[in-house]
Amino acid sequence: MRKNMHTQVNSQYKIIAVDDEIGILDSLKVFLSKAGYTFVGVTNPIEAIEKVKNEHFDLMLLDFLMTPIHGDQVVEEIRKFNKDLYILLLTGHKDLAPPLETIKRLDIQGYCEKSDQFGQLLLLIESGIKAVSQMQLIKNINNELQSTYDKLEASYMETIEILRFTVEAKDSYTRGHSDRVAEYSELIGKALSLPDADLKTLKIGGLFHDIGKIGIPDNILLKATKLEPNEYSEIQNHPAIGAHILSNATIFKDIIPIVKHHHERFDGKGYPSKLAGNEIPYLARITAVADAFDAMTSRRSYRDSLPLDVVKEEIRKNSGTQFDPEIASLFLNILDNQPDEINRIMRNLKISSYSHGLYPWLLLLQKEIVSVNTFTISFI
Ligand SMILES: [Fe+2]
Numbered sequence: 301m302r303k304n305m306h307t308q309v310n311s312q313y314k315i316i317a318v319d320d321e322i323g324i325l326d327s328l329k330v331f332l333s334k335a336g337y338t339f340v341g342v343t344n345p346i347e348a349i350e351k352v353k354n355e356h357f358d359l360m361l362l363d364f365l366m367t368p369i370h371g372d373q374v375v376e377e378i379r380k381f382n383k384d385l386y387i388l389l390l391t392g393h394k395d396l397a398p399p400l401e402t403i404k405r406l407d408i409q410g411y412c413e414k415s416d417q418f419g420q421l422l423l424l425i426e427s428g429i430k431a432v433s434q435m436q437l438i439k440n441i442n443n444e445l446q447s448t449y450d451k452l453e454a455s456y457m458e459t460i461e462i463l464r465f466t467v468e469a470k471d472s473y474t475r476g477h478s479d480r481v482a483e484y485s486e487l488i489g490k491a492l493s494l495p496d497a498d499l500k501t502l503k504i505g506g507l508f509h510d511i512g513k514i515g516i517p518d519n520i521l522l523k524a525t526k527l528e529p530n531e532y533s534e535i536q537n538h539p540a541i542g543a544h545i546l547s548n549a550t551i552f553k554d555i556i557p558i559v560k561h562h563h564e565r566f567d568g569k570g571y572p573s574k575l576a577g578n579e580i581p582y583l584a585r586i587t588a589v590a591d592a593f594d595a596m597t598s599r600r601s602y603r604d605s606l607p608l609d610v611v612k613e614e615i616r617k618n619s620g621t622q623f624d625p626e627i628a629s630l631f632l633n634i635l636d637n638q639p640d641e642i643n644r645i646m647r648n649l650k651i652s653s654y655s656h657g658l659y660p661w662l663l664l665l666q667k668e669i670v671s672v673n674t675f676t677i678s679f680i
Contacts, residue, residue: 313429314338314356318348318374319363319390324414328361331418332425345374352378352385358432359386359425364398364411372398375406383407384435386428388421390414456549460508463545467513471521474510477594482506483645484590484631485583487638491630492586497554502583505558509587512542512559536571539563557581562588567621577624585624589615589631592622597646608635 315337317328325341332339340357342348345366352360360378364371371389378385389403389411403411409428412421468475485502494502513521516538520531527535543560546552561575561584568576580588596611606614612632619628635642 311336311338313358313432314340315359315361315425316340316342316348316351316357317361318342318345318366318371319361320344320366321363324363324390327416328418331422335422335425337425345369345371349374349377352382357385359388359428361421361425362387362389364389364391370398372402372406375408379406386432388412388424388428390421453551456551460511460546460549460552463511463514464508467511470518471513474513477598478507478510480594480645481509481587481590484593484642485587487634487641487645488586488590488627488631489583491634498583501554501558502586504552505555505562505583505587506590508542508546508552508555509559509562509591510538510542511545512538512540514545515541536563540572558584558587560584562591564588565622566624570622580624585627589623589627592618593631 315332317325317332317339319325319328319341320343322341322343325343329339329341340351340355342351346368348360348362351357362371362374366374375387375389378387387406387408389398389408391411391413402408409431410424412424415421464478468478482503483506485506486499489499489502516535520527520534523531539560539562543556546556546559558581561573561581564570564573564575564580564584565588566577566580566585568574570580593611593615596606596614597608599605612635615623615628615632619625
């Protein structure tokens with residue numbers, strides 16, 4: 301009874317044996333089928349590579365000295381597309397085995413001398429199959445964890461998106477602005493050859509950088525006239541409020557520095573923490589340039605978008621005071637060398653679907669942010 305159960309379990313596992321001696325394959329077939337394994341024997345090593353490419357096998361028993369290619373070359377080919385297959389090398393005599401160096405490099409899990417007695421081989425196969433099943437278990441757990449994490453991330457993203465849309469419904473300036481800041485930031489990140497994880501952080505950070513405006517009273521956020529000093533200082537709370545909102549979910553921990561510090565200035569005169577130079581988180585320095593660029597190139601109720609040469613000059617003038625000079629100079633290069641990409645972001649995302657649709661009344665509620673006359677790039 302127990303033997304039957306064992307045999308049934310083994311039949312889940314598929315073993316391929318490659319040996320140019322048909323007699324060996326026949327013996328292995330009898331022996332391993334008796335042990336319950338599903339067995340496939342192949343005499344041609346090239347054919348074996350193709351079989352592994354097209355079918356799933358858990359374990360391979362591989363002869364070393366074969367024609368037209370040796371066992372180590374078979375493994376070399378297989379490892380190009382399959383890192384998981386458990387491989388045991390069979391050798392005529394241990395002196396004829398490949399050097400240990402080769403066995404390690406090709407990730408061959410073990411080798412065994414051929415013999416009429418298959419006892420030792422069976423032990424190696426059984427421990428190999430145990431390793432395969434553990435690896436499968438770990439893979440399944442990882443997949444489950446990943447899918448749970450993805451679901452969690454998606455639901456947090458949805459929640460924060462709702463908050464973002466709420467801010468955008470309140471403040472027409474933010475509409476489209478966050479999407480563009482996200483894209484410009486990512487463009488700068490790519491020019492800096494930042495790793496994918498940083499590019500993702502820049503993108504999400506750009507989308508949510510002004511999320512804290514949800515906590516600013518409407519009478520201030522939507523004020524059409526110039527802000528009083530106390531109102532301006534109230535509005536300066538939005539980075540800290542945003543960071544606080546996002547701090548409730550660990551998946552946003554990487555974007556919090558962007559949200560919290562996108563209004564810091566390189567000379568230390570920004571807010572909320574008055575950080576200077578390299579104290580300002582690097583990605584926040586990138587978002588700051590992208591944010592300022594979009595503020596200047598956006599059309600506002602009181603002015604048209606500023607001409608690109610004026611915008612470039614402002615970035616140049618404020619490099620080293622407001623902006624990190626290296627990022628400012630890199631962005632100026634992007635503006636000169638990637639005009640199509642810049643235009644695409646402006647064109648695709650600058651048309652506000654709300655403007656002529658659901659909330660036309662919001663257009664009346666614009667607020668002075670960038671002071672064009674004095675042209676300090678002060679915006680929220
Ligand atoms: Fe902001």
